[in-house]
Amino acid sequence: MNEATLEARIDRVLHTVFPTFKEVKVEHQTSFTLKIGHHYIPLDSGYSAKNIVRGISDIILKIDGQNVILLELKQENVAISSGDIAQGISYARLLDQMPAITLISNGKINRFFNTYTKEEIITDSVDFGMINECIKDSFALAANDFKDAVNLLLNNDPELFAHVINQITQQKFLRLTGEIGDLTKPICPDFVIDRSILAEVIEAFDDKTSLIGVQGQAFSGKTMLLYQFFSRLNSQENFVFYLDCHDHNYSIYRQLANTFTKNSGMRVSDEQIREWLHSSLRVGSENRFYLLLDNFNESISNVIMDEIIELIDIFDDGHHRILYTVDEFNLQQLAYVPFKNYKTVIGEKSKIIKLDALDDDEYFQANEIMFDKFKLVIENGGHYAAEYREPRIIRHLISLYKNDALVEGQYDKIQPIPDVYLLKLLTNNQTYSQEIHRLMSMMAECFMEENNLRKQNSDLNVAASLSGSITIDIFKRKYNDHYEGLIKSSITVIRHFRNNGFSILYPKLPELLANYCIPIISRLLAEDSETRDIDQNLNYFSELTMAVPYCDIVGAAVLMEISQTKPKLFSDLINRMLKVEPKKEVISDQSRLLLFDENAGHIDIDYEKKKYGNEGLLIADFFPFAVLSQLAPFPMGDENHCENSDLTPYNFHLTFIHKIASSPIFIHRADRRSLLNMKSYESYEWEGIGQIISGKEGIIEPIVQAIRKCFLLIPNEMKLLYQFGLKEKNFNLLYRIYLALHGLINIGDTDIAEKAQTYVRIFHRFFAEFMAEYFGKNLGDSKQQDELYNSLLKLNIDQELDRLFLNDE
Template sequence: MTAKKLTTSPTEADLEAEIHHAIALAFPWLPAESIHHQTKFSFTFGRKKIDVDGTEASRAEARSDIVLYNGDRPLAVLELKRAGVPLTPDDDAQGLSYARVLNPSPPLVAVTNGTDLHFIETHSGKRWQPTQRAEQEFQALVTSAARVAAADMKQAIETLMGTNAAVWMQAVRLTAAETMDELSASWDEPARPFARGFLIPRKATAQVLRRATGGAKLILVEGAPLAGKSNVLREVSLRTTQLDDIATLYVEAGVAGGILQSLADALARSLAWPVTREEARSWLMRLSQSSDHRLLLAVDGLDAGDNDTRREIEDLSSTTFGPGLFVIVAVDDAVAGKLVTAPNGLTESAIGRRAQRVHVGPLDDREFQIALRVLRGHRIELMHGAQATPEFRQPWVLRATSALVIERIEDAAPTLAVALPPLLSLDLIRHARERFTDHELRRLFKAIAKAVLADTRDQKRDTSLMLESLEINVVRRETLRQHVDATELTWLIDRAFVKPAIHASGDSILFIRLPELLASELARLLADELVPLVQADAQHAATWIAGAASNLPIGDVIAAQAISDAVHRPGSLSFDLIRALLETPPERQPVSAGGRFATHFPGVGLVELVFKEDGTAVVDIDGHLHTIDLGDDGMSDTYTNIHQWLILSHLAAVPFAMETPEGLQRVDPGILLIVGTADLVLRKPGGDHEMRAAPTHEVPGIGSMVCHEAGIIEPITLSIFRYLMRDGAAASDWIDSALAEDSMPLLSRIHIALLQASSSAHEELATWAEETLTSKVLPAFKRFPVLQCSNASPTSGVSSITDLL
């Protein structure tokens, strides 16, 4: 039988034997029992603790880093090479660097391979060559070292950061963690991009890591503002902490004179390693030559006008740097388009040729389910219907709606959870007003709100910018400058409340963060204007507030809050406004051949459609024409006057009374009865078609209704649900009045609301809801046609456009 050696690397016993042999060789004058060693030790860079495991280093690099002690006093750093491996100047440099960063610092560095041996003085960096190696000479060395100034810490850190992967990877990860902690939101800094304990895993992260590990040197992570690009970089950083060969360093672009300066500042702040921009580049170049350990440089928030940073990206992604460095850059869609195109606008730029591009959009179905699990981890649930709410596919909305609840649920009993409404509602603004109480911040956001309103009223704006502003909070820089001074604008930009960009139209714009605070201030401003308008002409005021809602993101919520605010102002509002809104119901109008429409798609921009008689439509995307089949339904319908009843849908969610011809009366139940009869799906138009699709019933002669399987996806249904939850059995008379309306759409909405109420933890309320369903609502359906489910959508053919994009 032939024996075969299975252990190919030294065992810990082998290493211990080599250490004892090296100690006897280096310090023969000291009793062996007086010397002990540590193969695992730590030291501090700035505020960061770095751990060193000499055992692991021995397995990986045929060397061990060991600290020797004589009693309690550090004696030497021992750089132990395996037998037969020659000693090099790099061994001296690494051992010397360890000795200089340790506190207290050992006076000697001993480097040996078990046969050859040399010493380096820690304080001078020179060879220690006494006439004879004895205790007296060693004591003289210790005394001399105590009188000499501290060694060059910067040089020691530079050596370890440049030669030892175990050190620089830890340092990089700790620096990134510190930066991200600094950028995590708190009550006094709410605009920061991250939320502690709240991170939704994204598919884009997996794509980035696949491409990075596959050899991509440059990756662009692109998407609309607030789409979650920064959090993709954060997730990449966290995931790479689990990898042995990749570390991620996160830096902000445009905050400190470019990527390299931001990198130098981060290293200096976190590691007390004051490197210059040029030294940071040299460090990156040295690291990039390794193929065993790689640095992922994650650059967040590049601005299109930042030409210096653009040149740095071109430099860092060039062949000047080796395979050990790859760069990820998070950019807005508009910036990405400019980065990948040469100045002539006709050819690809250097970045365009090198970059692999990863898009971050709204949460898809799978990501949304993961987001729900993340929220459940905080004991937060979303009611049934949220899956068909486009706004909830935006990570910022989930963060904003759950922020205040997270704070409160942490103090609640562990058996309790909270269920959030499945739609955006007036709660968003109420929570914003509870959360953002800083008077200076509110003053500046009021100025931003004034600028936003001024922009919405400027019909000379570029069409693509006008359409984009319906979905995203954006303002032209020149407009905002009329409402804030230069110092205030700089303050807003520095604290990330607004983000500069160049729009595809060429306009200098600012994307606005904290949309919920902006919505609150917009509502206050609209309320100020609304009161005198109603007093002059209620019908005109109703048209005006509906127009304002149609021109703003979540405009229906903002307009409803404006009316609620105005009701409580001196002079109040008359019921004439509510009547005027009620008397303008939404209407459905068929699209005729030749009809021309324009819309905005995130990441693409302006898209134009022309409907044809043959059941097709021509789509114009960046001047390229495509023909799409509209399907069996042919041309679809458009809706007019939808915002009047959408505003009322939100307004009726809270009890309120007004002076009517019959005296002071509560008016929300009456609004629910009337608006609930709408014969179409009463939802805000726009948004992603796929995420708005929900099963509906189309009944000839009656209209479109949401299928009960979809849950609550209309604001009016949510308001009916809240009314029933508040009043319970006391709402039985209202139920009877609703049934008397003989309206199938109203009956359908009540059915959905009662289904949700029947699952309430409030047993008495749930029982009443079930009994009402059984005894009143379900029998009432027998008066109407049998319902058949279909996957209806707001406009036919849009999914085909999505496929083109």
């Protein structure tokens, strides 16, 4: 019934049963709170789904703020049953402020009951005096009466059962909730990214799928996803019970019973829970039960597993749901019969949805949250860094970089490209236990030991390159006692090779493995370095480092360590690497390309020019410049520099940057993500110039980030660099400097901002002149070249660029 109809009916009943209600100022309300133990359950009696089904509205009548009567108003001309009476009295007895009288009415028949004694009061009407007498004769509600009231309501009103279960789940999640910097807690309310697979899960449930598994590696955000699911589905129509399979490894019914006992103050048995649950899930009920199983694993007790299987069978009608999170190893154990390729009940009935790295929408949403909540932002270009697609890494960086002292309008930036410093920060994540560090250091030892085997086996070499994968055999041979712990930790996954029997361990925390490879490579490179010539040392350095995850960062870190112990080796390597420029190599016809994807495995490509329609190209010798790009942010001065010299003490460093930034090749470590998650970027192949990255993509080359850092540290020296670039019309160098400085034109340091603006204007002028000259170079007649050149300059492209990017009028 609508609100107006309800008000009219209440008014008619009150005139009949309480003739003096106007004089004593009786108020009424249609929402109130039941108290069951420590739980307060709000009810909106007039409009809840429960009461629409029952055809009853519950109204509290008050005098001077005191509850005096609970009115249960049934639909007109519907008989009053004994169940209506029992349930009405039970509601009244569980109100936080118990009313003296319970009135059951259908508009024509009015039946009064003493709430305390449950005895019927034979009368046609009540007055204030009768109410006072009932209150005077009242006594405390006995424990057994309280149990009867709770039992009656829980068996007849599933919403109350749902509300208590949902409050219990809320408390469980609260225990897992912490501030952004408390990385021991998987849930942070201030950093909740709406994961796209949540909608996929809900859609699958709505499509009558009753069992869904969310597969994800350790620290991928599985618990947070369950929290988001609960937050989205938490309502009086839904029962949502959360269970961490690592935490409470005993009967689900017993856990519910214990929790009810603790929170309601009454003894509840396993069978009562089973009875309540089954009665709440009766056929035709609108209520839906969701069991959330976190960290589902094959080691849980037989009791819990039996109950889960029982619930899977019960829920197989498509109305009630189980959602579990699981890592890849445990999914294999749970979904398949041991030593056979047969699926278990769980494997047969589960829909598996993979929780992967953040997609574009989720990444940009995370960046918005960082900006709004923590005054932090990852700079443009960061969306190409695989590291920033991991929620665990972003949260860790927020905890390190957030600055509560910033005032309105201020914010801090996180650089778009990880470097040596950032790799060190990532490995100090509090989320990683000492055991995880120990296991990853073992994998690093194994990885370095398999260097020769990778050279002999192309399948292993391709699979291990930039992933840090190792064979299972070597880990078992060196650390067999730790193998089971490694697999169960879910920080690595197993992949099987196609024909040669190899099985590998594919690490899911590559930043840790990379960090533990640095001292090993430094030690190996320094040993006997004097017995090798410079080319041999460079080849050995490349051989040790190129396959490691974050190879460019690891290489730079190794060189920095070598500079402290073997300065001559460091100097020799730097100078030799500057001579090894990256270049494009044509893929000849009938060449065989071998790739490896974590999900797809090995991929063979037999290249044919006529098949692919163009000439294939590969970038060769990328490694030296990639490593040097990661060294470039650290200005290298000449300690023997003479003050009277015309050269800057950073002359070598300027030459160093000039060499790398002049390359026509895009210099970036290869993207080792799954083929499904690789990010394309907008670029242009400019004849005679090289590959040009669109400015809107931000900073995605480490050398560009290095130029920006050096401009902040040694701006006057960097001015010398771009002046030299202008003299030689070095477009690649000048464009990279432009990309680096464009983001500094509005920086808070006004001196740096002015210097950056000056360069941006200079580049706009250079660009206009360069383009005018470029378009005319193929004209044979010098006069025509001059005419085209001058006509293009008259377009004032530089002024238009100034207006667009510098807000010039």
